[in-house]
Amino acid sequence: MGIKRKLLKTTMRLRKILVFIIMLSMAFPCTGKVFATVQPTLVIAASPNVTLPSGGTVTLSASAILSGGDASAPPTGSLLFTLTGPDGFSYTQTNAVSENGIYTASITLLTTGPIVGTYTWAAYYGGDANNAAAAGQGHTLVSSAMPTLAVSANPTSVMIGSSSQVLGASANLASGYYPTGTLTFNLLAPGGATVDTEIVTVNGNGTYTTPTGFTLPTTEPIAGIYQWVVSYSGDPNNIPVSSRSDCSVTVPQQADLSITNTVNNATPNVGDTITITVTLTNNGPDSATGVVITDLLPAGL
Incomplete structure (x- = not known):
């Protein structure tokens, strides 16, 4: 009898617990809803590709569009921009996030050292209690400057x-x-042989001249067209370029002129007609042009 009473009491208690659970489930029904963080999207737009300009500076920028965050709990936290580029370049910028929206970053590149190459913007949103993390990338290509070179012979x-x-x-x-690097001046003589080479250090855009120039030889000078060929070496940010200019060297004409006078009658009488012959001879080696002969007669003739 004692065992039966204990079993009966236990059964009654279990029934009460079951009734309580049923009543609790009716008061707070389970909807099957699972609470989770919202996954926003992050889209990056990097600045357009650029060719290095003449002077001035180059600024690279990026914009990150954060969207799709929890509407009832707008995203908060921080957005980290990282820019990497050639020669170990690296830059970071952190923006505070307060809502869905557009966030920007920018940096002005240096004017010294190699900066040509591909730069990659990476943006990372760390998320918060209601919004998951998100990331994106964008790229900008920086191309070499294209200098010009104008040469003048002097x-x-x-x-x-x-x-x-x-x-x-x-x-x-x-x-x-x-620009940095060097300018090389080469002077080519008629026939193409190099007769002079001069090198100048480049420190920016500007006009550069031959330090000494080439002195023409005093013996057996070579006449013809001499040509200055100038080459810029280029550097990590500027492409090489070359140009040329001519100088015409002429040798003056050399003519050996001689003149003789002859008369057909060396002892004429008054009233006689005489013939005087003036002879001009060019012994060369060149032709003579623009020659004027003046033969003065004695007084009374």
Whole structure:
């Protein structure tokens, strides 16, 4: 009898517990809903590709559009921008996040050292209690500057025996991005042989000249077209470029002239007619032009 009573009491207790659970489930029905963080999206737009300009600076920027965050609990936290580029370049910027929206970052590149190459923007939203993390990337290509080079021979023409016997040149380097490196001046004689080479250090856009120039030889000078060929070496941010200019060197004409006078009657009488012959001879080696002969007669004739 004692065991039966205990079993009966236990059964009654279990029934009460079951009734309580049923009543509790009716008061708070289970909807099957699972609470989870919202997954926002992050889209990055990097600045367009750029060619290095002549002077000035280059600024790279990026915008990150954070959208799709929890409407009832807008995203908070932080957005980390990271920019990596050539030669170990790295830059970071952190923006505070307070809602869905557009967030930006930018940096101005240096004017020294190699900066040409591909830059990659990476943005990372760390998420919060209601919004999951998100990330995105964008790229910008920075291309080399394309400098120009204009060469002028100085003088552009010279005659052997004149006061100016030195051939020089100037070169104007323009449109480079803070160019460095060297300019090499090569002077080619008629026939193509190099007779002079001069090297100048480049420090920015500007006009550069031959330090000494080439002195024409005083013996057996070579007449013809001399050509200055100037080459810019380029550097990590500027492409090489070359140009040329001519100088015409002429040798003056050399003519050996002699003149003789002859008369057909060396002892004429008054009233006689005589013939005087003037003979001009050119012994060369060159032709003579613009020659004027003046033969003065004695007084009374």
